[in-house]
Amino acid sequence: MTTAGALAHLPALAAADPAQLLPAREQMAFTLGFHIILVPFGVALTTLMLIAHWRGLRKGDAEALLLARRWSKVAAVLFAVGAITGTVLSFELGILWPRLMGDYGSAFGFPFAIEGLFFFLEAIFVALYIYGWDRMPPWAHFWTGVPVSLAGVGGTASVVAANAWMNQPGGITVEHGKVVAVRPAEVFFNDAFWLEFWHMLIAAYIVAGFVVAGVYAVGMLRGRRDRHHRVGFLTGFVTAACALPVQIIVGDTIARQVFDDEPAKFAAIELLPDTGSHVPETLGGVLVDGEVRYGVKIPDMASLLAGFKPSTTIKGLEAVPAGVRPTDAQANIVHWAFDIMVGTSFLMLAVALWFAWLWWRRRHTLATDRWFLRSAAACGIVAILCLESGWVVTEVGRQPWIVVGHLLTRDAVATRGDLWPFFGAVLLLYLAVGAAALWVLRSMTRRWRQQGDEAVSVPYGPERPAGTTTGKAS
């Protein structure tokens, strides 16, 4: 369907939403929101593992090697869970959104084929890496881990390409509502691709880094202040802290790109009902009946950020045709998600600066400064919140479109059956899986502490260690 074609349906839009739209959107949001938490561990934890591994081999640092070994096992468990939730997502694309796949699968679908390739490679090399401990020459073993990390980058690029295409579809020729030609390079490297890709990749490093650091910070708060915890903390924290400033610059650039290319999303982000210049930046606040209420306004700030001068004109929600205009509720969600994303980013940046100051002034107190450790531990949770908010901004901000200008979400949804029981079952199963995953990871760490490393067997891992059967000291 072309834009004009979609707009021709405007009168129909006034009618009630199809019955399956709500459960389908909720289910997609929930399962993707679940899956996205696992992504950083497949993509970035594996790199942290390689950093520790490298250090261990270069400097003969046994503690770093032990960290790499343990992280590889954590990564295997989470990778496995991610593989399952990813499989479910591919079913959902068809079951929940048959029109999206049927009409646009030839363009939207193929990046997933490339992703599948990377996924397959990652699975093989994860297994190879875990089997390789003690069984391969040290450096050869290290190099089997490198494809894991690289495949993670490739997989991220592929999935982000598909998502970015929904925001700024390109590379297709549509005739009579049918995709008649596809230019794959333009589909994959669409206008939103590069920035979205870097944004997600860096986010993965921030989340994995802060979560890892948070785990060791909690350990130190509980009195385990050995070198093992310090090295584990530093590897995660420093990686995330270095990635954070870069992310803020990339995020700022994306905001301007959204201002240029996706005005409806930008209006929702800024909670701006009416087009105008000298637009203030509204922090918080809600849109009620087209009026912004409450919230703190910083004069001219939104215009300044968007175009570097107060006179920059920003399109408001009124500029969006009524039939495809985000509702007040949608705009509020997007706005708040954006504020939370930016707010939590600066919060984490503050903790990173605190760290830099502590490191510079009195390095030795790092492990004993309880308030710093508490803040660092909180960063693990905050980073996940930030990731989820960013994802809400891009997904809810695209509504009511599923493919901007081509297909409305309500037109893509399944028309038959009742999706609520499916959603309910998925919800229950995922909660069980999530709880069990956390519990398994906890019991793994407990056994590491009590019985040594070889007591823990994981998916992709060998049944028992090569050579000696006694556990290593931990």
Added chain:
Amino acid sequence: MADLVAVFLFIGVIAYCVLGGADFGAGFWDLIAGGAGRGREPRHLIDDSLAPVWEANHTWLIYCLVMLWSGFPPAFAALTSTLYLPLGIAALGIVLRGAGFAFRKASIRTPEQRVYGAAFAFSSVLTPYCFGSVAGALASGRVPTRGDGDPVTSWLNPTGVLGGVLAVLACAYLAATYLTVAARRHGDPHLLRYFRDRALAAGVVTGAVSIAGIFVLRADAPRLFHQLSHRALPLALLAALCGLLGLALLRAERTRGLRATAAAAVALIVSGWGVSQYPYLLGTHLPVQDAAAPHATLTVLVGVACAAGILILPSLVLLFRVMGRVDAAEPAPHD
């Protein structure tokens, strides 16, 4: 080009049946292995054989889905909008199964292992049944081109049930033969016997159901029956031959070539279905050509399939070599 992509897609289907099928089948034997005491040894062997490939074989499923929705989008939409019930149940089953297996392996206390194990085993039977009935629905032409076919009778019908039952049986047969070979490798005569007997039983039942299935298809899916008994007849006969050969090898307790024979039997049956259905994607209608995506997309898919062959095969060989070294260096893993 469209035909080429269809062939690549179908290679994925066969690979998933043969590799993923054995995984599902292992869950079947896990389910009926008895209580925690009696079933301990066979379950241990199942764990040990599955762990290195844990859910990796589902990559074939993802491959099939992706090839289908990119290469033949209308067929994919027709399939999912008609068969959302079995597909949804299969998806839930995959979550349950994968998680159950991983958590059973990672947990150490028996009651927990029992819960996770039950989840793993139950969903290992449910999921292939659903996939089999999806195949039956497709093959008998019950998925309309425009989608939104009958959500219940499209898969709960004679051919659908036949597909489901055959899928479960074929998985069980494959797994039992693979596990027989694994038991010999571990040098365990008791387990060898255990799985050999089960492989024989599964093989005989699968054969019997297949023969009964001929009559079901004749009544319920005439086009498929006709093509199976004409164009695909050589494949069907070869499949029967491999089945008989497999049974003979099992009877003689000869494990050399056993796995290949069993896999070939299943692969030939599945190929027979594919050849019978050609040139239609949806069983009796929607020719491959009509459902195909634009040319450029098909080119990308062919490229991806070739890249997969070039990149993944050597990596797999490397993985198996490293694991093989592990196997050779270690004694049998259960004491």
